[in-house]
Amino acid sequence: MTDREAPAGDDYVGDERRRRLAKLESLRAGGVEPYPVRFDRTHTAAELHEVWDGLAPGEETDDVVRVAGRLLLIRRQGKLTFATLRDGTGTVQLFVSDAEIGRDAHASFDDLDLGDFVGAAGTVLRTKRGELSVKVATFELLAKALRPLPEKWHGLSDVDTRFRMRYVDLIANDDARRVFAIRFAVIAALREQLLGRAFVEVETPVLHAQAGGAAARPFTTYHNALDLPLSLRVALELHLKRLLVGGYERVFEIGRVFRNEGLGTRYNPEFTMLELYQAYADYRDMATLTEELVATCAEAATGSTTVSVGDQQLDLAPPWPRRPMLDLIEEHAGVRVHPSTPVSELEAFADRLEVPREIGWGPGKLVMEIYEKTVEPNLVGPVFVTDYPREVSPLARAKPEDPTLVERFEVVVLGRELANAFSELNDPVDQRARFEDQAKLAAAGDVEAHGVDEDYLRALEYGLPPCGGLGIGVDRLVMLVAGVSTIREVILFPQLRPETGETGVEGGAG
RNA sequence: GCGCCCCUAGCUCAACUGGCUAGAGCAAGUGACUCUUAAUCACUAGGUUCGGGGUUCGAGUCCCCGGGGGCGUACCA
Structure with a gap:
């Protein structure tokens, strides 16, 4: 009443x-x-x-x-x-x-x-x-509206209120509507292009008995009837590849993934990923596909492949340069490193470059950390950084000419990772060994490493065709195209601390 | 998690080094107005200065505790 x-x-x-x-x-x-x-x-x-x-x-x-x-x-x-x-x-x-x-x-x-x-x-x-x-x-x-609208000229500018009451933000602020129009156009353009290239859109489980596919700490929950602890997915990867085993040749999913980590300007605990897998393709094909997808999204959403973030302007039109990680490290840090470099030398380099490190890191991890601290933040891009250490890429296929590296790239724009792709590892014996390495890390206390996924290995044993896989952080893509610098501007209802006290919402103290 | 900064009317903002009854625009109320564009004009009302405690003759302002937020940083294949 x-x-x-x-x-x-x-x-x-x-x-x-x-x-x-x-x-x-x-x-x-x-x-x-x-x-x-x-x-x-x-x-x-x-x-x-x-x-x-x-x-x-x-x-x-x-x-x-x-x-x-x-x-x-x-x-x-x-x-x-x-x-x-x-x-x-x-x-x-x-x-x-x-x-x-x-x-x-x-x-x-x-x-x-x-x-x-x-x-x-x-x-x-x-x-x-x-x-x-x-x-x-x-x-x-x-x-009938019972509450007054915000100021008609200045709109709503208190960011806390804007995110908590996005409905009011959308009423009052043209820019909020503009950014989300771009988001919807980008996602529609992704879907349209992939469907046009004979990909099928699929849906895979969000609740996983075993989280995997990315190094990230999962949220955990519990299924009462099954008496089973479950994790929310941190990636889409392993189920999508199971579908290639099943005979689909091109699949994609645009879905929410969840990572139980800090939040900030570029991080929200739930965010949207596009992942796609294509049989009989490799990471080179994924690179071509990536630059075309991204450029077309920008064009579809804004009419131009040129984007501006802050005072920086850049053109996303293909082709983008492909640069091996080890070359970039040499350019930016002045040292030539390789996963075969002795650990003691890599540790010395890390210390000299003021890259924090932990005892027990392998050479691949050290190379990766040196790259992430000395190179990545300085890359403007868009650029494909290629050939990652195998040690930090447990799901990627080794390079035939150098098995300490894998056929993998990440796209970096304005110092941030936008996409990640590789030639997928389809050798079940090799994959088991990589999982076991991860399981050792997990046993040693690494909360982001995951264990051996026996069902995934069984699937690989039935035969996964050679394939390329690609993941794109959709929120970051939207940030780039819309020219905004925080992820909260592109997520309709970003994660915030719950409201407390007499705020006019919910039934008071309870 | 850590560091720095912010929180004043429904909204957007003022208030000097601690000092008179915390001001203004929009929104709201009353009145005027038949071509407005953020309409205009006159008048009116509207405040737990985020919450609690303290210092002081006196606190929006200084100190402490708590809450929320922002930025940076850490974590983040």
Whole structure:
């Protein structure tokens, strides 16, 4: 039941909310339903602007339309009122006059509040000042808003509020809507390109008995009926490759993965990955595919392959340079290293370069750390960094000419990893050995290393065709294309600490 | 996790080195206005200065504890 009294903790918007609640009651008392079931509209705002584009200022038509949206601005002008209505496609002006609908109806229009959803029917005209408008003959409240909108000019800028109440952010801030439009366009473009290349889109489990496919700490949960501890997936990889064993030749999944790690400007505990696997391809094919996918996404979302982040501008048009990791280390750090370099020498290099290290790291891990600390942050890109140490790539195929390295690349843009790909390891015996190395690390206390996945090995023993695999961090791709610097700007509801205290949400202290 | 910074009206922001009754715009209320575009004009109301404690004649301002947030850093194949 509705109650005249605001629930505890809900009066922080104070009098305004109470005033609107009272208005709600008086509307009902007057026979007006403030939340009616539906409204049939004939045109969206965008359609209206498109169809009546040629209308001259001051010109009126007899064309009757029905429009609906949220009331954003009201300019009352005595016997005439102008209002700005926004729907999902844009805005349109309502033109309300005593002469058209009578004084009483006009008064009840003026009684609407900013934020209310309204439906209106009337004729199309362009005002003398050139604004395309609907001259309202009848209107109807579609949903009463009880809370006031943020400042109409500055919008909502408190980032905490923006992320906690994304619905308000989206109402108030054009830039929020712009960024998410880019996100949706990027994801649609990814899907469209892959479907066009004969990939099938699949869905694989989120709950894993054994997390794997990436070095990351998983979230754990528990299935009661099975009496079974489970992990949320940290990668899509191992199930997708099982599907190639099953006979699919090109599969992809765009899905949420979960990593139980710190959050920050570039990290959210759940984020969206694209992973794809293609039979009879290798990491070179993946590189070509990556640059085409990314450039096409940028073009589809913004009309250009040029993106700008901060004061940096870069062009994503292919081809991007391919640079072996060991060469880049030599360029940036001035040392020639290799996974066959003695560990003591690598440790000395690390110390000289002020790269933190831990006792017991193998040569591949040391090379990788030297790269990540001295090279990666300085790469502008886009660039393919190729040929990673085998030791840090347990799922990638070794390079035939140098088995201490693997056929793998990461794409780096503005010092950040955007994509990761390799020629997939399909030798079950080799894979078992790599898993066992990982299991040793896990046993030694590495919370990110995972154990031996026996079912995956069994699948490999049935035969995995040679294949290339690619993973793209979708959120980071969107950040790049949209030109924003924090991941929270591209995730609709980023992870935050729960609200506490008297915030007007939830039922108070409980 | 650690370091630095921030939190004032529904929203966006003021308030000097601690000093009079914490101000302004928008939003809200009342009134005027038939072509406005962030409409304009007049008047009105609106505050637990994030919460708690302390120092002081006096705290939005200084100190301590707590909460939330931002940035950096660490963790992050």
